[in-house]
Amino acid sequence: xxxxxxxxxxxxxxxxxxxHFTGIGVDGRWELRDASGAISNYSADxxxxxxxxxxxxxxxxxxxxTVASPTSIRLEFDSGHALTLFSEQPGCESIHLYPLDLHF
Numbered sequence: 001x002x003x004x005x006x007x008x009x010x011x012x013x014x015x016x017x018x019x020h021f022t023g024i025g026v027d028g029r030w031e032l033r034d035a036s037g038a039i040s041n042y043s044a045d046x047x048x049x050x051x052x053x054x055x056x057x058x059x060x061x062x063x064x065x066t067v068a069s070p071t072s073i074r075l076e077f078d079s080g081h082a083l084t085l086f087s088e089q090p091g092c093e094s095i096h097l098y099p100l101d102l103h104f
Contacts, residue, residue: 035080
């Protein structure tokens with residue numbers, strides 16, 4: 001379940017509930033779409049805008065994850081929302097998975 005969205009200077013951290021700390025840090029582009037496919041929230045050029053309309057997927061459970069390596073990771077939630085994290089900077093890691101310490 002997505003429990004928290006944290007904003008740092010150039011990184012947005014998505015924290016998930018689980019037996020161990022689980023999180024994703026993104027210092028690139030991401031977008032959250034609602035069940036109709038409309039953009040609900042996003043970052044532009046690495047600048048986070050999660051306060052723009054709130055963050056509708058909080059407390060929603062991830063039901064599917066899709067990796068389109070090396071360009072994106074998509075998380076789908078039981079609320080119908082989908083969060084896509086983009087890795088668009090060649091030679092630069094912009095998606096960080098914790099505690100696995102994986103970087104894309």
